[in-house]
Amino acid sequence: MNASRIWNPWDDLIVPALLPPLCPCCQRALPSFQNNALAGQSESLVAPEASQGHLKAAMTVLKSLLPIPAQTDLCADCRRRLPFIKENYCLQCGARIEKGEEYCAECQETPHSFEEARALFSYSQEVSSMILAFKNKGERSTGEWLGREMGVAFRETIALWKITRVIPIPLLPSKKKERGYNQAEILASHIVKENGNLLLDTTSLIRIRKAKEQKTLGAKERLLNLLDVFAVQGSFSRAEHILLVDDVLTTGSTLDVCARLLLEAGAGAVYALVAARA
Ligand SMILES: [Zn+2]
Ligand SMILES: [Zn+2]
Known part of the structure; x- marks a missing residue:
């Protein structure tokens, strides 16, 4: 799967953009972001080469709609501890x-x-x-x-x-x-x-x-x-x-x-x- 990879919007654009904020103490992703479909399924969503053009255009639109990266916070475990x-x-x-x-x-x-x-x-x-x-x-x-x-x-x-x-x-x-x-x-x-x-x-x-x-x-x-x-x-x-x-x-x-x-x-x-x- 890792052979000379082409530009992949999921790995190269969406995932970094949605990279979940980590707990500043234990460095684990905060639970509210762990279920995020886009962030969680990057491996299975590699786009076929033919659709790259459309995807690029779609990604540009999506990127403009993405919220400002979420603020970091303690996870519930660390907050208790x-x-x-x-x-x-x-x-x-x-x-x-x-x-x-x-x-x-x-x-x-x-x-x-x-x-x-x-x-x-x-x-x-x-x-x-x-x-x-x-x-x-x-x-x-x-x-x-x-x-x-x-x-x-x-x-x-x-x-x-x-x-x-x-x-x-x-x-x-x-x-x-x-x-x-x-x-x-x-x-x-x-x-x-x-x-x-x-x-x-x-x-x-x-x-x-x-x-x-x-x-x-x-x-x-x-x-x-x-x-x-x-x-x-x-x-x-x-x-x-x-x-x-x-x-x-x-x-x-x-x-x-x-x-x-x-x-x-x-x-x-x-x-x-x-x-x-x-
Ligand atoms: Zn934590
Ligand atoms: Zn004192």
Whole structure:
């Protein structure tokens, strides 16, 4: 069957066009697309050579009618299995904690500069793989899905916090150029889209230099290390409630420094949403 194949509209046009969106976690085709007749029967629908001309014309029409590729989403299995944080979280940093407690041990000891942060997931192996695929392997669709998921999951939280402006944690321009995008900006733009009239602000907070290695530093040293990494351009009114967006919250020092700078520039309060709480 594979001998010097001729142009085959099913394999060369229809199937790629209808290529089903995959679950960003397990990479399996989403069930609603698995039964798609066109996508599922490509092998048995090879057109005879004589009808190629007609098929080409038909395919051109069909292609123009095809919808925009469907958005990716979690399959039902992954949605059940992944560690969404919906309850029992630290009221400041969003980390999962024991039932009945209000704050995690770290936040009890050293409160953060931001009011509250919430995370969509705990940082499991699978969540980490998805975020790394998005950050380092160009899987933008995974980030777009994460942003939509965050936007929907935290709609009430965003309303409760009275957010007026959404600011993604910036990358150095050189880093953004190298990666092709700022992952936090993709998350933020989809959170904004899911929440009506929020303002997306990618210019007020900037990253002006590279941070020194953080791993060996304690909490206070991390803050000092980051203080001259970011800068705020302009000022805010006290009525501004700013939502910072980042992919992962580990120690919170990046969010702390950015929150501190935004508060110094006049903002009334700073909150944060992240995809995962490490
Ligand atoms: Zn899945
Ligand atoms: Zn905490």
